[in-house]
Amino acid sequence: MTASFGPLATRRLILKGAGLVALIGLGNAVLHATPVFAAANDDKYPEDAFRQKNVGDAIKALYGRDHEASDKIKLDAPEIAENGGVVPIALTTTLPNVTSIAFIVAENPSALAASYKITEGTVPAVANRLKMAKTSNVIALVESGGKLYSATKEVKVTVGGCGG
Amino acid sequence: MASSIRVRAVLNGDLAEVQTLIQHPMDTGLVKDAKGELIPAHYIQQLTFVHKDKTVFLADWGTAVSKDPYVKFAFKGAAKGDQLKVSWVDSKGGTDSLTATIQ
Numbered sequence: 566m567t568a569s570f571g572p573l574a575t576r577r578l579i580l581k582g583a584g585l586v587a588l589i590g591l592g593n594a595v596l597h598a599t600p601v602f603a604a605a606n607d608d609k610y611p612e613d614a615f616r617q618k619n620v621g622d623a624i625k626a627l628y629g630r631d632h633e634a635s636d637k638i639k640l641d642a643p644e645i646a647e648n649g650g651v652v653p654i655a656l657t658t659t660l661p662n663v664t665s666i667a668f669i670v671a672e673n674p675s676a677l678a679a680s681y682k683i684t685e686g687t688v689p690a691v692a693n694r695l696k697m698a699k700t701s702n703v704i705a706l707v708e709s710g711g712k713l714y715s716a717t718k719e720v721k722v723t724v725g726g727c728g729g
Numbered sequence: 730m731a732s733s734i735r736v737r738a739v740l741n742g743d744l745a746e747v748q749t750l751i752q753h754p755m756d757t758g759l760v761k762d763a764k765g766e767l768i769p770a771h772y773i774q775q776l777t778f779v780h781k782d783k784t785v786f787l788a789d790w791g792t793a794v795s796k797d798p799y800v801k802f803a804f805k806g807a808a809k810g811d812q813l814k815v816s817w818v819d820s821k822g823g824t825d826s827l828t829a830t831i832q
Contacts, residue, residue, distance in 0.1 A: 567740065587789065590768060599768060608777075608784065608787055610774045610775050610777075611789055614775075615789075615791040615792075622806070635743065650795060650796065651795045651796075652795075655801075657804070658778055670793055673793050674757075674759060675766055675791055675792065675793065677791055677792070677793075678787040678790075678791055678793035679788060679790050679791065680786075680787070680788075681786065681787065681788050681802075682784075682786070682787040683786070684783065684785055684786070685786050686785065686804055686805045687786055687802065687803070687804040687805070688744065688803040688804060688808050689806070690802065690803065691801070692799075692800065692801040692802075693788075693794065693799060693800045693801070694794070694795040694798065694799050695793050695794060695795060696755075696792075696793045696794070696795050697793075698759070718744055
């Protein structure tokens with residue numbers, strides 16, 4: 566958990582820069598951001614998305630749109646996880662106007678692992694611990710300004726986290 | 730009963746850094762017990778953080794979140810001494826909450 570403090574410090578500087586840019590273009594940015602935040606305020610638990618088995622269906626149920634890879638998302642996950650039951654995974658991003666962040670473990674029985682709603686003023690960064698049934702791609706999704714971006718990393722699991 | 734929630738919220742510059750650890754089995758419903766019977770699914774579905782009547786962070790969780798979940802995030806606009814209300818609801822309707830003070 567201490568490792569994730571490092572990126573936060575640099576991120577803060579980047580964010581401050583981003584904040585200034587946002588201020589300059591304030592008039593437009595605020596108008597565009599409003600409907601996005603309204604959507605993010607839908608606090609209902611996305612039960613249907615969590616029930617989907619595969620990646621495509623889970624993303625469709627959660628966001629209903631396509632995603633594109635972004636190098637502005639930094640996904641921190643171990644190369645090898647000795648214990649699939651507790652895999653520390655963290656994400657930071659420099660993308661602006663982030664409204665949600667989600668983690669998908671492609672090979673799990675249900676692909677979607679966790680989804681976080683971010684409101685204005687909350688830093689678009691999350692660290693959590695997930696279960697992984699076996700070696701799998703971990704896909705991080707970031708919804709930013711109404712678009713969906715992703716980053717993918719493979720984590721090798723030596724002992725699966727789903728028991729049984 | 731002691732709370733299932735442990736929160737550490739520390740102000741660092743203009744950011745309140747929040748680390749949360751919750752005691753919960755997070756059973757997936759796929760694991761069998763010693764007798765070979767399936768342990769029914771029992772997991773936290775939503776974890777909410779409210780600061781001054783505003784939800785600053787909302788987690789929607791499935792069964793793939795590890796047992797005794799840990800989550801970390803940070804938000805702006807908090808001051809030392811502010812209250813942060815943390816609450817969760819699980820798949821069996823269980824719930825717990827805690828109000829932490831930002832240090």
